[in-house]
Amino acid sequence: MTDVSTDHGAGAADRAAPALEVKDISLRIGGAQILQDVSFSVPTGQIVGVIGPNGAGKTTLFNLVSGVMTPTSGSVHLDGQDITGRSITQRATAGLGRTFQTSSLFAGLSVEENVRLAAQVKEGGALSLTSFPRRGDAASTRARELLDEVGLSSRLGRPAGDLPHGDKRKLEIAMLLAADPSVVLLDEPMAGVASGDVEGLTEVIRSLHRDHGRTVLMVEHHMEVLMGLVERVAVLHFGHLLTIDTPEAVMADPTVQSAYLGEAV
Numbered sequence: 001m002t003d004v005s006t007d008h009g010a011g012a013a014d015r016a017a018p019a020l021e022v023k024d025i026s027l028r029i030g031g032a033q034i035l036q037d038v039s040f041s042v043p044t045g046q047i048v049g050v051i052g053p054n055g056a057g058k059t060t061l062f063n064l065v066s067g068v069m070t071p072t073s074g075s076v077h078l079d080g081q082d083i084t085g086r087s088i089t090q091r092a093t094a095g096l097g098r099t100f101q102t103s104s105l106f107a108g109l110s111v112e113e114n115v116r117l118a119a120q121v122k123e124g125g126a127l128s129l130t131s132f133p134r135r136g137d138a139a140s141t142r143a144r145e146l147l148d149e150v151g152l153s154s155r156l157g158r159p160a161g162d163l164p165h166g167d168k169r170k171l172e173i174a175m176l177l178a179a180d181p182s183v184v185l186l187d188e189p190m191a192g193v194a195s196g197d198v199e200g201l202t203e204v205i206r207s208l209h210r211d212h213g214r215t216v217l218m219v220e221h222h223m224e225v226l227m228g229l230v231e232r233v234a235v236l237h238f239g240h241l242l243t244i245d246t247p248e249a250v251m252a253d254p255t256v257q258s259a260y261l262g263e264a265v
C-alpha cells in the first residue's frame, strides 16, 4: 500500500480535509483482484493525474470514486464526508462530477440545448426540451455562460453530433459544470482529439482548476499533455498504487519506468 499525503503549503487549507480522499480501497471481482489497498488524497484546488499501463485499474478507480461500482473494502471521502455508500446521484449532489471515455452528448440537439438541459436539471427542472425556455431564463443564461467558459460561444446552434472531437469534449465539460461540481473527474479527455485541438482543450481543463478553483482528477494517456497540466501524478500498476508524486519525480522513478517496460512513458 502506498499512502502519500500531498503538501499544499501552510495555512487553513492544511487543516481542512482534502477535497477527495481514497482510503485503502480494494475491489475484487470473482477471483480477480482489480484494485488493492489504494490510498491517496487530492487537496482542494489541486489537479492530479492518474496514469498506468492498460488494465492497471484507472477506469475502475474512477468507477469506485464516482459510485458506478462499490469497493470490496476501503472508503471514498469528499470534503471529509464518507461517500462510499452513496449513489451516483447523491455524489453528484455532494459536488462530484465526472466525464466518461465515451461521449455522453445528445448528438441531434444543438450545443446550446445540450448544456441548457444540464443546467435545467441543476435548476430543479425536468430533462425536457418540450417546454421551450424563454431567452434569458436561468438555465439558458447559465448555459451561455458555461459555453463561453469552454470557448464554444460561436457554436451555439450547431448539432452536437457534428462537432469535432475536441469541441465535443469541451461541450461535455460545459455540461458537467452545469451541476457546479467542486471535484471533477475527467476520463481520458484527449482520447480521439485531433492534434490541432489538443492545446485548446488543455487550456479549458487548466482553467477549470486555475480560474475556477475546481479540484481535478484526470486519467490521461497523452503523457505530454498530462505532465504539462497536473501538479501530481498517481501511478497505478496491476491494481496497486506505485507512487503519487510530481510529474518530474514520476518520470524519473525507475519503478515507474519498469512498470511501463515496452511502453513509452
Ligand SMILES: Nc1ncnc2c1ncn2[C@@H]1O[C@H](COP(=O)(O)OP(=O)(O)OP(=O)(O)O)[C@@H](O)[C@H]1O
Residues within 6 Å of the ligand: 029, 032, 034, 052, 053, 054, 055, 056, 057, 058, 059, 060, 061
Ligand atoms: N467488471 C469486471 N469484471 C472483471 N474484470 C474486470 C471488470 N472491470 C475491469 N476488469 C479488469 O480489471 C482490470 C483493470 O481494468 P480497468 O479498465 O480499470 O483498467 P484501465 O487502467 O482503465 O485500462 P485502460 O488503460 O485499458 O483503459 C483489467 O484487467 C480488466 O480486465
